[in-house]
Amino acid sequence: MNDGGNFHIGDAVTQIGGSGNTGIYKNQASAADPQAAFRDMIQAIQVMRGQVSAEDRQVIDDSLQTIGNGANADPGTMRRALTAIAGVATMVGQVGVPVVEAVRRVMALFGG
Template sequence: MSGDSYYYGDHVTMHGGAGNTGIVKNQGAAQPAPDPALAAALAELRRLIADLRTRVPESSAVLLDESAPAATAEGAVPAQERHRALMAVAGIASMVGTVGQPVAEAVRAVIGMING
C-alpha cells in the first residue's frame, strides 16, 4: 500500500529549507477518569430537577432549564459557572419547601463531591 502513512507520536514534515515552523504533537494529555459516584449524583440531580420543574411556577421552571445544563454537566464546566447554577437550583428548591428538599440535598451532595 504505497503512500499510506501512519504516525504515532510526534511528526514533522519539512517542505524546502526555510520558513518551516510547527510540529504535530500526536499526544494528548491524559484525561482523569470520571468519578462514578459524581456521575451518579449528577444523573440523580438531573432527574430530580426535571421532576421539580413540573412543580414550580413557569418563571422558576425557566431558571431551572437555564441552570440545569451547567449544574449537572459531567464534562468540564468552569467552576464559577457550575457554582452559580447549583446555587440557583438550590435557591428554587429551598423556596418550594418540602417538595424541593430532595433537590436541595442532591445539590449539597454534588457540591461536597466537587469540593472534596
C-alpha cells in the same frame, strides 16, 4: 423500623399538600461516584421542575443549560448555577428538599 411493636420495611412516603404530585425521588448514588450523584440530582430537578411556576422553570432550565453534563463546566459557573437551582428548591418547600440535598451532595463531590 420498630414503631411501638409495629414493624415497617421499605419506603415511607409523606406527601405534604400540593396537587399533581407524581413520582418519587430516591437517592441511589454511591457516595464515591460523582457522576451517579450528578445523574440523581438531574432526576430530582426534573421531578421538581414539573411542579414549579413558569418563572422558576426558566431559572432551572437556564441553570441546567449552564452546567450541561457537569464534565466540562467551569467550577465557579457550575456553583452559581447549582446555587440558583437550590434557591428555587428552597423556596418551593417540601417538593424541593430532595433537590437541595442532591445539590449539596454534588457540590461536595465536585469540590464545590
